[in-house]
Amino acid sequence: MKNFTNTYIFTFSAIMVVIVAAVLSVVAMQLQPMQKKNMEINKMQNILLSLNIQTSKDSALQKYDQYIVDSYVINHKGERKEGVDAFSVNLAKEIDKAPENRDLPIFVASHGEDGKQYVVPVRGKGLWGPIWGYVTLEDDYNTIYGTNFAHQSETPGLGAEIANRPFQKQFIGKKIFNEQGAFVSVDVIKKEAPPDAPHAVDGISGGTITSNGVDEMLKEIIGVYVPYFKEKQKNN
Secondary structure, rough: HHHHHHHHHHHHHHHHHHHHHHHHHHHHHHHHHHHHHHHHHHHHHHHOOOOOOOOOOHHHHHHHHHHEEEEEEEEEEEEEEOOOOOOOOHHHOOOOOOOHHHHHEEEEOOOOHHHHEEEEEEEEEEOOEEEEEEEOOOOOOOEEEEEEEEOOOOOOOOOOHHHHHHHHOOOOEOOOEEEOOEOOOOOOEEOOOOOOOOOOOOOOOOOOOHHHHHHHHHHHHHHHHHHHHHHHHHHO
């Protein structure tokens, strides 16, 4: 009787595990389209926020279609790549590749009387995990129009401040090229940056490593776009 009971319990447990796994698998498959849509909406909101446009989830698609007028992918030489959808590029995977093998997305916006703006995604490392975001340039391919940064697990009140608008708005009007035309990016410095400094913003107090991560992220990722920006400046 004891053996029969043990066998029964084991069999019942095994059957329940299979049933529960099957149910969870079906539920996950059903939720997948919704999860994908939510991720796409969130991406649209983040791109728009780098254009200083705040949207709700309900209006994100409409606003995205209104302001984003073009998108494409370039290589490290600044040449357009055909057959690659800019919105679908996963920068987390691209930065694991050598720069010469990366797909580099660009989103072109038209924001009222401000002309056109050019949005590029950026990604790097913070203190506890990845950081990412978008940097938007004016049509001189030099002046920052807006930024939006996010993080996975930075410390609240410290490194997590990169996701707050006061930190991000410091970048507006800064230049990524110096007067000689050399790429210098924007330094995120520990000491207070002078308001009129064209290539520097204040770092986060107590968040030095995350600040350094933003600094390095901009230099590394935007730096790969430089041949394209220089060519466009020449044509302008």
